[in-house]
Amino acid sequence: MANAFIEPIVKSLSQVILGKEPQIRLALACLLARGHLLLEDLPGMGKTTLAQGLARCLGLGFQRLQFTSDLLPSDILGVAVYRRDTESFQFHPGPIFHQLILVDEVNRATPKTQSALLEAMEEHQVSLDGVTHRLPEPFFVIATQNPAYQIGTFPLPESQLDRFMMRIELGYPDPRMERELLKGRNRREVAAELPACLDKASLQALQDRVPELTVSELLLDYILALVAHTRSAPQVAHGLSPRAGLALLRAAQGYALVHGRDYVLPEDVQAVFPAVAGHRLRPQGAEGHGDQALAQRLMQAVPVPV
Amino acid sequence: MLESLTRPGLLPLLLFSQLIVSAPHLWRLPAWLSGLSLAALLWRYLAERRRLPMAGPWLGGLLALLALGGVFYEFRTIAGREAGVALLVLMSCLKVLELRKRRDAVLLVNLGYFLIGTNFLFSQTMAMATYMLAALWVNTLSQIALNRLDACAQPRELARSAGRLVLLSLPYVLVLFVLFPRLPGPLWRMPDSGGRAVTGMSDTMTPGDVSALSQNDNIAFRVRFEGENPPRGELYWRGLVLAAYDGLTWSAGYTPLRGVPKTELDGGETRHYRIALEPGRYRWLYALDVPAEAAPGTRLRGDYQLLLERPLNDRLNYPMSSLKGYRIGLELTDVARLRFLALPKGDGNSRARIWAQAEFAAAGSPEGFVQRVLRHVHDSPFYYTLNPPILGEAQIDDFWFNQRRGFCEHYAGSFVYLMRAAGVPARVVVGYQGGEANPYGNYLIVRQSDAHAWTEVWLEGQGWKRIDPTSAIAASRVESRLERRFSGLDPLFDPASFGEAAVPDAWADLALYWDSLNSRWNTWVVSFDAERQAEALSNLGLPNWSGAELGYVLAVLLALVLAVGGVLLLREQRALDTIARTFLHLERRLARRGFVRETHEPPAEFLARVARARPAQAEALVAIARLYTTLRYRNSSKPLLLQRELRRQVARLSI
Numbered sequence A: 001m002a003n004a005f006i007e008p009i010v011k012s013l014s015q016v017i018l019g020k021e022p023q024i025r026l027a028l029a030c031l032l033a034r035g036h037l038l039l040e041d042l043p044g045m046g047k048t049t050l051a052q053g054l055a056r057c058l059g060l061g062f063q064r065l066q067f068t069s070d071l072l073p074s075d076i077l078g079v080a081v082y083r084r085d086t087e088s089f090q091f092h093p094g095p096i097f098h099q100l101i102l103v104d105e106v107n108r109a110t111p112k113t114q115s116a117l118l119e120a121m122e123e124h125q126v127s128l129d130g131v132t133h134r135l136p137e138p139f140f141v142i143a144t145q146n147p148a149y150q151i152g153t154f155p156l157p158e159s160q161l162d163r164f165m166m167r168i169e170l171g172y173p174d175p176r177m178e179r180e181l182l183k184g185r186n187r188r189e190v191a192a193e194l195p196a197c198l199d200k201a202s203l204q205a206l207q208d209r210v211p212e213l214t215v216s217e218l219l220l221d222y223i224l225a226l227v228a229h230t231r232s233a234p235q236v237a238h239g240l241s242p243r244a245g246l247a248l249l250r251a252a253q254g255y256a257l258v259h260g261r262d263y264v265l266p267e268d269v270q271a272v273f274p275a276v277a278g279h280r281l282r283p284q285g286a287e288g289h290g291d292q293a294l295a296q297r298l299m300q301a302v303p304v305p306v
Numbered sequence B: 001m002l003e004s005l006t007r008p009g010l011l012p013l014l015l016f017s018q019l020i021v022s023a024p025h026l027w028r029l030p031a032w033l034s035g036l037s038l039a040a041l042l043w044r045y046l047a048e049r050r051r052l053p054m055a056g057p058w059l060g061g062l063l064a065l066l067a068l069g070g071v072f073y074e075f076r077t078i079a080g081r082e083a084g085v086a087l088l089v090l091m092s093c094l095k096v097l098e099l100r101k102r103r104d105a106v107l108l109v110n111l112g113y114f115l116i117g118t119n120f121l122f123s124q125t126m127a128m129a130t131y132m133l134a135a136l137w138v139n140t141l142s143q144i145a146l147n148r149l150d151a152c153a154q155p156r157e158l159a160r161s162a163g164r165l166v167l168l169s170l171p172y173v174l175v176l177f178v179l180f181p182r183l184p185g186p187l188w189r190m191p192d193s194g195g196r197a198v199t200g201m202s203d204t205m206t207p208g209d210v211s212a213l214s215q216n217d218n219i220a221f222r223v224r225f226e227g228e229n230p231p232r233g234e235l236y237w238r239g240l241v242l243a244a245y246d247g248l249t250w251s252a253g254y255t256p257l258r259g260v261p262k263t264e265l266d267g268g269e270t271r272h273y274r275i276a277l278e279p280g281r282y283r284w285l286y287a288l289d290v291p292a293e294a295a296p297g298t299r300l301r302g303d304y305q306l307l308l309e310r311p312l313n314d315r316l317n318y319p320m321s322s323l324k325g326y327r328i329g330l331e332l333t334d335v336a337r338l339r340f341l342a343l344p345k346g347d348g349n350s351r352a353r354i355w356a357q358a359e360f361a362a363a364g365s366p367e368g369f370v371q372r373v374l375r376h377v378h379d380s381p382f383y384y385t386l387n388p389p390i391l392g393e394a395q396i397d398d399f400w401f402n403q404r405r406g407f408c409e410h411y412a413g414s415f416v417y418l419m420r421a422a423g424v425p426a427r428v429v430v431g432y433q434g435g436e437a438n439p440y441g442n443y444l445i446v447r448q449s450d451a452h453a454w455t456e457v458w459l460e461g462q463g464w465k466r467i468d469p470t471s472a473i474a475a476s477r478v479e480s481r482l483e484r485r486f487s488g489l490d491p492l493f494d495p496a497s498f499g500e501a502a503v504p505d506a507w508a509d510l511a512l513y514w515d516s517l518n519s520r521w522n523t524w525v526v527s528f529d530a531e532r533q534a535e536a537l538s539n540l541g542l543p544n545w546s547g548a549e550l551g552y553v554l555a556v557l558l559a560l561v562l563a564v565g566g567v568l569l570l571r572e573q574r575a576l577d578t579i580a581r582t583f584l585h586l587e588r589r590l591a592r593r594g595f596v597r598e599t600h601e602p603p604a605e606f607l608a609r610v611a612r613a614r615p616a617q618a619e620a621l622v623a624i625a626r627l628y629t630t631l632r633y634r635n636s637s638k639p640l641l642l643q644r645e646l647r648r649q650v651a652r653l654s655i
Helices: A003-016 A021-032 A047-058 A073-077 A111-123 A175-183 A187-193 A200-212 A217-232 A242-258 A266-280 A292-300 B010-028 B031-049 B057-075 B080-098 B102-121 B126-146 B155-179 B209-213 B334-339 B350-363 B366-379 B395-403 B408-421 B480-487 B506-526 B530-539 B547-575 B578-592 B603-613 B615-633 B639-652
Strands: A037-040 A062-066 A078-083 A088-093 A100-104 A125-128 A131-134 A140-145 A166-168 A236-238 B219-225 B236-242 B270-277 B282-285 B298-300 B306-312 B316-323 B426-433 B436-438 B443-447 B451-459 B463-467
Touching: A003 A021, A003 A047, A003 A187, A003 A242, A021 A037, A021 A047, A021 A166, A021 A200, A021 A242, A021 A266, A047 A062, A047 A100, A047 A140, A047 A187, A073 A078, A073 A111, A078 A125, A088 A131, A111 A125, A111 A140, A166 A266, A200 A242, A217 A242, A217 A266, A217 A292, A217 B615, A242 A266, A266 A292, B010 B031, B010 B080, B010 B102, B010 B126, B031 B057, B031 B080, B057 B080, B080 B102, B102 B126, B126 B155, B126 B506, B155 B530, B155 B547, B209 B408, B209 B451, B219 B506, B236 B451, B270 B282, B270 B506, B282 B316, B350 B366, B350 B395, B350 B408, B366 B408, B366 B451, B395 B408, B408 B426, B408 B451, B436 B506, B443 B506, B578 B615, B578 B639, B603 B615, B615 B639
Parallel strands: A037 A140, A037 A166, A062 A100, A100 A140
Antiparallel strands: A078 A088, A125 A131, B219 B270, B219 B443, B236 B426, B270 B316, B282 B306, B298 B306, B426 B451, B436 B443, B451 B463
16 A cells, blocks of 8 residues: 555654645655645745655655756756767756756746746656757656745746646744754754655656546546636636646645545545645736635635535 | 524524514504514514523413403404404514524414415505515525525525525416406405495585595596596596485485486497496495496496495496486486475575575576576685585575585585575585596596585476586685686686696606506406406407316416426436435434534545544444445445445434
C-alpha cells in the first residue's frame, strides 16, 4: 500500500517544517501528480527548507536557482559550446537538468527567462539549436515568489501561472511550533541529514499510479460542477479552463494517494481545490489573480452530490 | 431541529402570519375579544424575544374557557357563522400561547388557510379578495419556512417561492371557479344577520323618508343598456306605486292582484338592459319606466310594479326591457277610480281642497288643471331643499300655503292630494331618478341619493301620465346641494342655468374607474351563477354542460393533473437512485436530531461529524459511511448486495 511509503515521508518532513502537515501533504500530492508547485510566501518561512527536505526524502537531485533580473535563459537551460577538438558543438546542460529544482523569486527574472523555465516545465524537455534534450525524470519544480509587490519584479502572467498545478502558502507557524523551532537545531542541517525514504523507481511507480486511482462518475460530476460554478459565478471574471479541471482531478488523485487510498473522495477534491484553483481565478473587477478565500467561497456554494 | 421552532426568525414569522390571517376577523369581533387575541400574539412574541415565561397549561385552559364564555356572552351561541368563526379565530390566536413544537405550528398554519377562506362568509369584495390573496401568500410563506431547515435564512428566496406557489395555484383557481358546478340556491341558508342595517327604500313614504336617503352615496344598482343610454330626463326607475294616504304617510294600500293587459305591452319599441342590484332586502325590483316584461321571479302588476314572489336577501342581477313611448291604463274601472281618488276624512287640509276645486273650475279641464298647478309651483316661492321645516298637523295645507319648502316627497304627495281633491285620479310613484354614467364600463350607477318620488295622473284618453312636480320648481329656488340632481330632472319651465355637467376631476374619475372594476367583479365573480356559467362556457366554445356533467369534467381534469404530476414526481424519484434515496432518508432522520449537512459537506465527513457527537452510535455511523463511500467512490464487485446492506444498516440505526 502507498501508505507504507508516504507516511514516513510526511513524518520526517514534519520534523523539518514544523506544524505544516497539510502543506506538506499538498506538496507531496502535487509532486506525485507530476505537477509543479508555486510557493508564495514571505522570505524566511521555510520554503527552501521544504524543498530541500522533499529532495532528500525522495532521493532526488536538488538544485537551487536564484532568479535575478539579469538572468538569461541560457543560464538555466545550458549552452552549446564549440569544441575545437571535435569541431562540433557540445551541449553543456544548465542547472535545470536536475530532478528537483527550487526557483527562488521566480518573479524577479525577465519574462524571457521565465518563459524559458516554464516551457521546460511544461514540455519536460529543452530544445536548443534544433536538438532536444530530455529533462531527468522525475522532474519537479518548486518556484517561490514574494507576494508583496516589489520594485523590479515581473509578475507571472495568468498563462504562466497555469503551468503550476498548485500554489500554496506556508504561513506563520503557530507559537508552540515556533518555540520548538527556536529551541531545536538548524532546520537546514536536519533537512540535509534526512534519510531517503524512496528511490527513484518507487517514486516513479507511485507517480504512475496516480492517474489510475478510481474516480467514480459521481466524483466527476462534482468536479464538473465545481468547474462550471467558477465559470458562472458573478464574482469571477474568468472561470477555470479544461486544463485546470484536469489539474484538479490529478491533484485530487495525488492527494488521495498521499492518504493511501486507491479511490478519490470529494474530500480530496475539496482539500486541493483552493490550492489548484486559487491562482487560476481572476476576481471580477479586481487586478491580479484571486486568493484562496475566493476559491473557498466558490467551493462552498457547490453541493456535493450524494 | 425541525421538530422545535428555534430556528431564527421562524416564530416571529408564524406570529405575523397568524396576525395577517386573523386581522379581518379581529376587525369584526367585539373589541375585547380582539384585544384578547392580540394580547396572546404579543405575549408569545415577548416570550420569544424577552424570554418571558410562556403560559402554562392551567392558564392556557383558563384563557380558552374565557374565550368560549366570551363568545357565548357576545353571540348567545357558539355555532353559526358569526359565533363559529369568532370562536375559531380566538382559539387559533390563543393556540400561539402553546406554540412550542412543530406539530402546533403545522396545525396553526393549516388552520390559517381555513380562516382565510371564512372571510368570504362576510365579505366578497374585490379588496377583500386581494387581501386574502396576500394572506394566502404570507401563510404559505410560513408553511415553507416551517418545513425548511434554513428557515428564514434567505427571506427573499422564501418570499419568492411562496409567491411562485400562490401564482401557480391561480390557473387551478380559475379553472375550478369557472367549471365548478353552481347550485341553484345557496348551499346552506345564511343565518339572517338581524343586526345588519340595510339602507334603501321603504314601502311607504312619509315626508323626510326620501330626503333621508339623499345623503346616502351607497350604490343602489348598476344598469347596463344595450346600445345608447337614454337621456337623463327619461331615467325614472320605477319602484313602488303608492295609492293610499292617511294624512301622514303614503302606502300601497289594498291593491287587487291584477295583471297588465297584454295589449299595452305589445308593439312599441323597447329598451333592453341589465340591472345589478346591490345586496339588500328586496320585496320589489326596479325597472326603467315602464317595464315591458316581468323580471325572473317577479309578477308584473297592473300598476307596473315588479313585485318579487318571495322577499330576497341578496345581490341580484337580472335582464329587463322597458317600453320607450307608452300609454298605460287607458281603461280605469270604477273601483280603481275610487282608489285613486280616495282622501282621508277630516285630515284638516280643507284649505287645500277648496283651493284645488277652485283652480280646477278655473282651468276647466284636467289637463289644464295639471298645468295650472305646476305653473303655480313655478311662480310661487316654492323651494327645493334638503332641510324642510317640520310640517304641522294639516300637512298639505301647511306645506302648500305656509312653508313651501320641501323635498320631492313633499311635492309629489301634495300634488297627488290636490289632484284627488279636484277629482283627478292620481298616485305617487317612488323609485330612483337619474344615474351617473361610468365611461370606464359603459354603465349607469344609481345611488341611494338618487331616490325620488313623482306622480302619475290619469287623464281620459291618455291613461296614466307621469308628472314630476319637483321639476316645476324655479331653478333659482333650488338649494345648491341639489342642483346637480335637479338638473337631471328636465326642468319643466326654465332650462336650469347650472345644467352643464360638471367636469369630472381626477378624484371623481378615479372613483368611477374603481366602480367600474367593482362592477365587473360583482358581475363576473360574485354573481357568477349557473346562468353566467353557461354564458361563460358558451363564450369559451364549450358545450352547455349540466351540473353533473361539469362535475365529471372537473374530476377528469383533476385526475389528469394528478396523473401528470405523479408521473413527473416519479420520474424525479427514479432519477435519484437507491443509494441517494437511502442517504437522503438518513439525512432527514439526522436533521430531525439537529445534525444538518451543509450542502458542500461531503457525506462521509458529515457522518464522521455526527459520529463524534454521538459516540454511542459512532460505530454504526462509521460503518454506514464506509458502505456509502464504497458504493459511491470505489469499484465494488457486488453493488446490489452493498446497497441492501446500506439500507439495512440505515434502517437499523437508532438515533
